[in-house]
Amino acid sequence: MSETKKVLVAEDSxxxxxxxxxxLLFDNFQITPVKNGKQVLEKLQKEDFDVILMDINMPVMDxxxxxxxxxxxxxxxxxxIPIIAITGNYKNxxxxxFIQVGMDDYVQKPLDYDLLLSTVKKHAFK
Incomplete structure (x- = not known):
């Protein structure tokens, strides 16, 4: 069995x-949810993560x-840390x-959960 990977999910929904x-839990990932970018930075001060799923449009800090x-x-x-953008504004x-601002990949909303899982795995198990 593979090791459990930790995913920080930054999403206000x-x-x-x-x-x-x-x-992601079904595939043995450990999930930590936060609601905005400020909370992401606070969590990163205390814990290590293997991947971050990052919503683009969030309150406090996008x-x-x-x-x-x-x-x-x-x-x-x-x-x-690999950062995967999740956004409904993919047309913009x-x-x-996303790569220019430092993100590694993106998945558009509405989320295709098979694509989300494969994208997380691709970056978590590099």
Whole structure:
């Protein structure tokens, strides 16, 4: 059996958090949900994660600003955590746009949970 990987899910929708949690828990991922980018940074100070699922549009601190703050961290392990954007505004962004701000991949909303799971696995088990 493979080791349990830790996923930080930054999403302000409780429905999406619960669905994502159910899909990833079924595949033995440990999930920590937060509601905004500020909470992501607070969690990262205390814990290590293997992947971050980052909503783009969140209150307090959005996913773009949070990703840039993570990439600027002095702890190189945390600064290089794979970050996967999750967004309903995919028509306004390209994968290149996400890569330029430091994200590694993206999955559009409404979420295709098979694609989400395969994308998380791709980055968690590098």
């Amino acid at each position: 409780s429905v999406i958090i619960n669905l994502t949690k159910n899909v 996913g773009i600003a949070c990703t840039q703050a993570i990439r600027a961290l002095t702890d190189k392990k945390k600064a290089n 962004f390209t994968l290149d746009d």
